[in-house]
Amino acid sequence: MRYQNKAQLIQSLVTPEDVVLDVGFSGQGVRHCDAAWPHALLKARAKEVYGLDVQLDSAFVDNPYYVQASAEDFSLPVQFDVIFAGDLIEHLSNPGLFLASCKRHLKPSGRLILTTPNTFNLFNIAEKLTKPEPTVNRDHTCYFNSKTMRTLLAKNDMAPVEMSYMYMLDTYFKESLKKRFLNGIYFLLSRMTDKFLETLVVVAVPHKNV
Numbered sequence: 001m002r003y004q005n006k007a008q009l010i011q012s013l014v015t016p017e018d019v020v021l022d023v024g025f026s027g028q029g030v031r032h033c034d035a036a037w038p039h040a041l042l043k044a045r046a047k048e049v050y051g052l053d054v055q056l057d058s059a060f061v062d063n064p065y066y067v068q069a070s071a072e073d074f075s076l077p078v079q080f081d082v083i084f085a086g087d088l089i090e091h092l093s094n095p096g097l098f099l100a101s102c103k104r105h106l107k108p109s110g111r112l113i114l115t116t117p118n119t120f121n122l123f124n125i126a127e128k129l130t131k132p133e134p135t136v137n138r139d140h141t142c143y144f145n146s147k148t149m150r151t152l153l154a155k156n157d158m159a160p161v162e163m164s165y166m167y168m169l170d171t172y173f174k175e176s177l178k179k180r181f182l183n184g185i186y187f188l189l190s191r192m193t194d195k196f197l198e199t200l201v202v203v204a205v206p207h208k209n210v
Contacts, residue, residue, distance in 0.1 A: 002165055003167070005166070010042055014084070016047060019078070020049045022049060022084045023074075023088055024091075051065065053068065073101060089144065099156040103206055111161070112204045113201075113202070115166065116144045117140075122182065123182065123198065145200065159206075163203075165197035165200060166197065166199035167194075
């Protein structure tokens with residue numbers, strides 16, 4: 001399965017009957033007024049949506065559906081059908097603690113949906129050829145690919161039921177000639193294989209549910 005954007009991902013993986021926790025909902029690189037904000041997309045799709053973040057804007061402080069807490073150690077009086085974490089896990093100091101907190105809050109049939117940058121996307125590989133290290137968000141603590149993600153899940157008694165990718169790039173960006181050239185190669189490679197796409201998508205469940 002390949003997703004074109006988070007809107008398609010949410011439409012495909014979340015149902016109107018789901019009670020959802022969106023971990024790190026306030027970040028995700030999109031302004032709250034943007035129609036593409038994943039939290040708004042979740043609210044439009046699911047039955048109920050809760051939000052958790054290490055910092056809350058004043059608009060969410062007194063709302064019982066929103067909690068200020070660390071993704072690595074949270075406790076809520078609710079069990080969820082879906083825990084969604086968009087581009088979060090690569091920011092954490094202890095991703096295993098995050099998975100443990102998620103497991104405690106999933107219903108018996110619940111699932112964790114997360115996205116994270118794919119270590120071996122084409123742009124990282126191209127930059128590694130010309131720089132000591134690829135450009136990376138200064139708040140990222142680690143890289144993931146499908147192999148390391150499977151290992152992390154297994155160490156935390158979880159298993160992937162889907163491991164796929166998301167293609168989000170518009171090949172007509174008005175950028176440098178070098179970047180447009182790479183965009184073109186990326187577009188062509190994406191027609192042959194998903195393994196160089198920029199975003200990894202993981203759906204995981206506790207081992208007992210596999």
